[in-house]
Amino acid sequence: MKETLQLSFLTSLNKTVHLQIQNPKTPIDPVAVNKAMDAIVSADIFSYATGRIVKKVAAKADTTNATPIAMS
Numbered sequence: 001m002k003e004t005l006q007l008s009f010l011t012s013l014n015k016t017v018h019l020q021i022q023n024p025k026t027p028i029d030p031v032a033v034n035k036a037m038d039a040i041v042s043a044d045i046f047s048y049a050t051g052r053i054v055k056k057v058a059a060k061a062d063t064t065n066a067t068p069i070a071m072s
Helices: 030-043
Strands: 002-011 016-022 051-064
Touching: 002 030, 030 051
Parallel strands: none
Antiparallel strands: 002 016, 002 051
16 A cells, blocks of 8 residues: 655646655644645745745645556
8 A cells, every 4th residue: 555645736827736745654644734835835945837836725645555467
């Protein structure tokens, strides 16, 4: 099982960008996620072709189960 925390932000050019965190600490604390996202926005350290991060939009945890298939 693989878990990913996806953080979504709005940029200065009104585009959405995503940051993905592999294997986040569980259980995921919504308050800590919000504080971290606020820190990312206020630090203003990420810049993309679609602008700089200006607002948090959403966060979600994705869990993936992969089952290998035998090749013959």
